Amino acid sequence: MRSLLTLSLALMLAMPAAAQKGDGDDKDAIFENAKAFVAAFHDGTTEVIHPDGGPPNKARYTIVHVKKGGKWLLSSVRDADFAPPTNYGHLKGLEWAIGDWADEAGKGDVARVSFAWAREQNFIVSNFHSAFKSITVGGGAQWIGFDPSAKKVRSWTFDFSGAFGEGVWANEGKTWTVKTTATLRDGLKAAATNVLTVIDADTFTLEVKDRTLDGKEMPDVKPIRMKRRK
Numbered sequence: 001m002r003s004l005l006t007l008s009l010a011l012m013l014a015m016p017a018a019a020q021k022g023d024g025d026d027k028d029a030i031f032e033n034a035k036a037f038v039a040a041f042h043d044g045t046t047e048v049i050h051p052d053g054g055p056p057n058k059a060r061y062t063i064v065h066v067k068k069g070g071k072w073l074l075s076s077v078r079d080a081d082f083a084p085p086t087n088y089g090h091l092k093g094l095e096w097a098i099g100d101w102a103d104e105a106g107k108g109d110v111a112r113v114s115f116a117w118a119r120e121q122n123f124i125v126s127n128f129h130s131a132f133k134s135i136t137v138g139g140g141a142q143w144i145g146f147d148p149s150a151k152k153v154r155s156w157t158f159d160f161s162g163a164f165g166e167g168v169w170a171n172e173g174k175t176w177t178v179k180t181t182a183t184l185r186d187g188l189k190a191a192a193t194n195v196l197t198v199i200d201a202d203t204f205t206l207e208v209k210d211r212t213l214d215g216k217e218m219p220d221v222k223p224i225r226m227k228r229r230k
Helices: 002-010 088-097
Strands: 027-032 038-048 057-068 071-081 099-103 109-117 123-132 135-147 152-159 164-172 175-183 189-200 203-213 221-228
Touching: 038 071, 088 123, 088 135, 088 152, 109 221, 152 175
Parallel strands: none
Antiparallel strands: 027 038, 038 057, 057 071, 099 109, 099 221, 109 123, 123 135, 135 152, 152 164, 164 175, 175 189, 189 203, 203 221
C-alpha cells in the first residue's frame, strides 16, 4: 500500500513543490546558495481512496526539488506512516484515572465513575452515576480535553437531569483542582471547586468545596474515597 501512496505523490510532481497546493499541514521551504543553486522542500499528507469504498490510507511525505539551469527537477520523494494529531501530551497527566472507580464505602448511595481515552487520545471521556440499592438515581457524562486558545485543560459535563456545565483544570503535584460552573435544569446557576487527590495507583479522593447556588453559599461535600475496580 505504501507503493500506491508513493505513486500518488509522483503524480503530483508536474510543478515545483513551492507552487503546489496542499492541506493545512503542508509546509514549504526554499533554500538558495551563492552558486544560485535552489532547493525546495515540501512536507504534507497524501490520501489514497479505494474504489471499493474501503477506508482511505494516509501517509506523510517530503518532496525535494532542485533548480538547475532554470528548471525545477525532482530530487527525492519520501513517505512515512501518518500519525493523526493528538492532545495526549496535554492530557497524559490524567492517565492515572483511566479505568473504573467506585466509592470505597460501598454502602447506601454508591458513586461510580469511569474514564477512557477517546479516539486519537484527544479527549478523556468520563461516565458517572450514583446508585442506591442497585438503582441508579443520577449520573451523566463528561468530556475532558485541551483548550488550545486558553492553553488549559477543560471539561464539559452533561447530567442526566438536563443540567450542563464546564470546568477548568489545574494540576499541582498529585492534586487536580477543577473550577466548575453549571446551569441546572430549572435555570439556576451553580459553581464549585472539585479537588481530586491521587493517594496511590488504585485510590484517589474527591472533595467538593466552595459551592454556591445562584450566589448563595452551600455546604461543602465531605471527601469521597474512590477505589479502582479490578
